[in-house]
Amino acid sequence: xxxxxxxxxxxxxxxxxxxxxxxxxxxxxxxxxxxxxxxxxxxxxxxxxxxxxxxxxxxxxxxxxxxxxxxxxxxxxxxxxxxxxxxxxxxxxxxxxxxxxxxxxxxxxxxxxxxxxxxxxxxxxxxxxxxxxxxxxxxxxxxxxxxxxxxxxxxxxxxxxxxxxxxxxxxxxxxxxxxxxxxxxxxxxxxxxxxxxxxxxxxxxxxxxxxxxxxxxxxxxxxxxxxxxxxxxxxxxxxxxxxxxxxxxxxxxxxxxxxxxxxxxxxxxxxxxxxxxxxxxxxxxxxxxxxxxxxxxxxxxxxxxxxxxxxxxxxxxxxxxxxxxxxxxxxxxxxxxxxxxxxxxxxxxxxxxxxxxxxxxxxx
Numbered sequence: 050x051x052x053x054x055x056x057x058x059x060x061x062x063x064x065x066x067x068x069x070x071x072x073x074x075x076x077x078x079x080x081x082x083x084x085x086x087x088x089x090x091x092x093x094x095x096x097x098x099x100x101x102x103x104x105x106x107x108x109x110x111x112x113x114x115x116x117x118x119x120x121x122x123x124x125x126x127x128x129x130x131x132x133x134x135x136x137x138x139x140x141x142x143x144x145x146x147x148x149x150x151x152x153x154x155x156x157x158x159x160x161x162x163x164x165x166x167x168x169x170x171x172x173x174x175x176x177x178x179x180x181x182x183x184x185x186x187x188x189x190x191x192x193x194x195x196x197x198x199x200x201x202x203x204x205x206x207x208x209x210x211x212x213x214x215x216x217x218x219x220x221x222x223x224x225x226x227x228x229x230x231x232x233x234x235x236x237x238x239x240x241x242x243x244x245x246x247x248x249x250x251x252x253x254x255x256x257x258x259x260x261x262x263x264x265x266x267x268x269x270x271x272x273x274x275x276x277x278x279x280x281x282x283x284x285x286x287x288x289x290x291x292x293x294x295x296x297x298x299x300x301x302x303x304x305x306x307x308x309x310x311x312x313x314x315x316x317x318x319x320x321x322x323x324x325x326x327x328x329x330x331x332x333x334x335x336x337x338x339x340x341x342x343x344x345x346x347x348x349x350x351x352x353x354x355x356x357x358x359x360x361x362x363x364x365x366x367x368x369x370x371x372x373x374x375x376x377x378x379x380x381x382x383x384x385x386x387x388x389x390x391x392x393x394x395x396x397x398x399x400x401x402x403x404x405x406x407x408x409x410x411x412x413x
Contacts, residue, residue, distance in 0.1 A: 105150065116143045140397040148398060155234055163308040164226040164267045167300050171222060171258070174296040175215035185216035209285045214258070214292040222260040225343045229264030232369045232402050233341075238272065241367050241407060242338050248276045248314075252337035254359075255324060255345025256281035258293035259317060261371075263301070265341055266313070270305060276314045280335055282322035290319035325350045327358070334362045340369070344400070347374040353384065360405060361386040368405035378403050 119139045126132050155161060177185060188208040191198060198205060242249065249269060253262045262279055269277070283289055298317060305313035321332055324345065328334045340363065360368065372378045378401050381387065382394055391406040 109147075109150075112143060112146055116140075137397065144395070144397045151235060152231070155231075158271060160271050160308050161230070161267065163270070163304055164230060164263045165223070166304045166308065167263050167297075168223040168226060168260075170300045170304065171293070171296060172219055174300075175218050175292065177212060177215055177219075181212045182216070184210065185212040188213040189216060189220075206285075209288050211288065211292055214285070214288050218258050218260075218293065221344070222258060222263075225257070225260035226264040226267075228371050228400055229261035229341055229343050229369065230267050231264075232371055232404070233265055233339075234268045234271075236367075236404060238367075244272075244274060246338070248278045249274055249339070250278045250280075250337040251339045251341070252280045252282065252335050254282050254322065254340065254342040256283055256341070256343075257285075258289050259297050261341050261343035262317070263297075264343075265339060265369075266301070266305075266315075270309050270311075270313065275305070275309075275311055277316075279315060279317045280337070281317065281319045282332075282335065283319065284321070284323055286319040286321045294319065324355050325352045327354060334359055336363055337366055339367050341371075342369070343371040344373065346370070346372040346377040351377045351380075353380065356381065357384050357386050360384065360390075364390075364408040367407060368403075370403040370405070371400050373400045375401060381405075 116139055122135055123132060126135060188210060191203065192205055192208050192213070197203075238244075251262060251265055253259070253265075256262055259279075259281055262281060266277065266279075281289070294317065298315070301315060302312050305311065320335075323332075340359070370378055370381065375396065379394070379396060381403050382392065387405060390408055393402075393404040393406075395402040395404075
């Protein structure tokens with residue numbers, strides 16, 4: 050059955066018109082409404098941040114309380130290995146939770162994409178064809194096979210060809226950049242670095258193609274700093290410079306403008322360095338505001354004096370040491386050069402991290 054139509058009369062036309070909403074006749078009202086919406090959305094976001102903060106802190110306190118309660122078991126333990134086993138049993142779940150929570154919070158920062166983009170663009174430049182890739186893989190396998198190299202008298206220096214350097218960039222750049230960023234972005238740098246300087250001086254030990262440097266730069270630019278003097282100390286400094294120097298500088302400038310809206314002012318110099326030997330006239334001890342060494346300790350013979358002298362000569366510098374091997378990085382805690390300095394050793398995480406604070410912060 051078809052619905053009945055309302056007959057249009059003068060009376061019901063008047064009723065309908067009275068029920069219709071009044072159309073704004075003031076153009077300025079649209080501007081006022083939009084401004085009100087923008088202001089209210091800001092308040093909504095701030096309220097959401099407070100809610101998230103309260104939720105995270107409450108959850109963290111519960112995790113912390115449980116860990117502290119479980120730690121009461123240490124009172125019954127006198128054996129070193131048993132104590133370490135208990136520390137791992139309690140500490141691993143706690144640090145894993147805290148690490149993933151911090152990663153989630155940092156992922157909100159779109160600027161983190163900076164070092165990922167640098168890795169992608171540099172990867173395009175160092176792309177290998179099939180023949181080059183075969184050479185690189187063979188050399189890489191030989192570099193990792195210490196026993197075979199010793200038996201055949203093959204010096205590792207001969208294996209670091211341009212093909213291998215490009216291959217290493219593809220394999221390791223992203224991880225080192227990410228680990229360096231994770232280390233420095235977990236620290237409030239206020240009072241630790243002199244940001245009044247025109248240029249911040251950064252030094253990477255065993256820094257290869259500039260991967261850990263890229264992670265450090267990302268966080269510093271997030272904080273609003275764009276002028277840097279950078280030094281990469283590495284045994285294969287010439288090979289890395291030949292392969293990475295020109296494209297890395299160009300990519301850093303382009304990606305900083307894309308991610309931060311401002312082009313970075315930066316100089317990078319590669320310098321010879323042998324972390325198995327003393328500093329000397331050929332390679333004098335460098336000075337910097339920030340030092341970083343990412344995955345370098347596990348690739349060489351551990352020589353404490355190299356690091357002792359470097360740390361002792363840079364009392365007002367901030368150090369980030371990142372590695373997978375437990376023993377070298379753990380032994381830093383017993384250096385004389387650290388006896389009057391604050392440091393934070395995170396030995397239950399992978400990778401392990403040691404942050405050494407400037408002497409000037411000892412009373413903070």
